Amino acid sequence: MRTPILQVPTDARRAPPSADPTAGPPAIRTTAMGKRYDDVVALDHLDLEVPTHAIFGFLGPNGAGKTTAIKLLLGLARPTSGRAQLFGLDSVTDSLAIRARVGYLAQEPRFYDHLTAREVLAFTARFFYRGPTAAVRARIDETLELVGLADKADRPTRGFSGGERQRLGIAQAQVNHPDLLILDEPAAALDPLGRRDVLEVMERLRDRTTIFYSTHILDDVQRVSDHVAILDHGRLVTSAATADLLHGSTTTFDVEVRGDGQPSARALRQRPWVHDVAVTPGPVATALAVTVSDDDEAAEQDLLPTVLAAGATVVRFAPRQFDLEDVFLQLVEGDRS
Numbered sequence: 001m002r003t004p005i006l007q008v009p010t011d012a013r014r015a016p017p018s019a020d021p022t023a024g025p026p027a028i029r030t031t032a033m034g035k036r037y038d039d040v041v042a043l044d045h046l047d048l049e050v051p052t053h054a055i056f057g058f059l060g061p062n063g064a065g066k067t068t069a070i071k072l073l074l075g076l077a078r079p080t081s082g083r084a085q086l087f088g089l090d091s092v093t094d095s096l097a098i099r100a101r102v103g104y105l106a107q108e109p110r111f112y113d114h115l116t117a118r119e120v121l122a123f124t125a126r127f128f129y130r131g132p133t134a135a136v137r138a139r140i141d142e143t144l145e146l147v148g149l150a151d152k153a154d155r156p157t158r159g160f161s162g163g164e165r166q167r168l169g170i171a172q173a174q175v176n177h178p179d180l181l182i183l184d185e186p187a188a189a190l191d192p193l194g195r196r197d198v199l200e201v202m203e204r205l206r207d208r209t210t211i212f213y214s215t216h217i218l219d220d221v222q223r224v225s226d227h228v229a230i231l232d233h234g235r236l237v238t239s240a241a242t243a244d245l246l247h248g249s250t251t252t253f254d255v256e257v258r259g260d261g262q263p264s265a266r267a268l269r270q271r272p273w274v275h276d277v278a279v280t281p282g283p284v285a286t287a288l289a290v291t292v293s294d295d296d297e298a299a300e301q302d303l304l305p306t307v308l309a310a311g312a313t314v315v316r317f318a319p320r321q322f323d324l325e326d327v328f329l330q331l332v333e334g335d336r337s
Contacts, residue, residue, distance in 0.1 A: 025088035027052045027180050027210040028073060032082030035068050042068040044234045045082060050212055050227070052179075055202060057225035057242070058214040065234040066214035067107070070184050073212075074104060086180065100128075103173030103209075107185040109165060113158035117149050117168050120157060121175050128176040139175065147171040147201050163194025170201055174209070181205065183213035187220055199224050222246070251299070253290045255307055256316035261286025267310040273299040285315050 028050035035043040043065045050056045060066050071077040073084050075095030084091040086098045111120050121140045129136050144150045147167040152160070157168065166186055173181055186202070187195040195217070202211055202224055215221060221228050222242065229239035238245070257264055265277045268290055278289040288307075292299035304317055 034081035057221035057228040060231035103178035109169030252320040255288040257312035
């Protein structure tokens with residue numbers, strides 16, 4: 001069976017998908033999806049929902065099962081349990097219809113080295129479009145501009161850097177303006193500049209499509225992702241909006257006071273909005289880590305006056321900045337214990 005061929009509209013630019021998640025089914029929904037190879041469980045009952053028009057980071061260490069999950073979503077492998085749906089379509093029975101709406105970038109994209117970037121996209125476009133040649137060329141030019149390769153469009157890909165090859169891979173996956181982009185470790189092997197360029201391309205695509213990408217690089221997820229799921233040893237540890245995962249239901253303030261901090265700690269522990277006070281004495285000052293409830297408006301407003309009322313001289317006062325690495329290690333280590 002042939003991959004469906006789409007007609008190119010005169011404008012050659014499709015309107016971006018609706019940002020309203022209630023407008024239709026989620027981009028991806030898996031229900032108890034699992035994959036077993038003989039006695040090895042590669043993926044264990046994955047329940048996941050990816051909203052449309054989001055950048056969704058699929059996070060986990062190498063060998064966690066991320067690539068296996070992607071193969072199941074694309075219909076490149078069959079689940080041994082459960083199911084996956086993309087835009088309400090079944091990944092097994094509706095795989096051809098799904099592929100017409102999905103762009104995919106493998107972890108290490110490969111090209112014919114003698115082809116230029118423009119020729120690579122023209123070759124790919126032939127699988128999706130027929131219609132006015134000018135419209136197809138306009139689509140290719142637009143895509144090259146989008147990924148920052150317009151000035152290298154007519155150079156053979158053999159001379160491309162790792163970051164340029166990844167951006168060309170995204171362009172190839174994006175040339176048909178899919179409703180969903182699935183990217184497997186798009187920045188894993190790149191230097192900092194290459195990673196930055198790829199992440200910037202992903203951010204530019206935010207208004208055009210849903211992006212689901214796997215990675216083990218926590219900084220990348222924290223920088224660009226609206227939502228994140230954490231996978232470990234084939235099992236889903238958590239899935240949430242990135243802001244919710246980082247913020248949680250409590251906030252920690254770091255307070256440093258001169259001398260003995262125990263009077264301040266005792267006063268703080270009497271406040272109903274304080275969950276915990278950790279005291280670390282030092283030779284000159286005492287550090288207090290004060291964890292407070294986020295849903296109590298008095299927490300931040302009254303914390304400093306409480307410390308001062310206990311007679312302390314405050315040297316430092318600041319909310320603690322958590323990052324995704326802290327959350328990831330806490331969740332994964334807790335899941336393994």
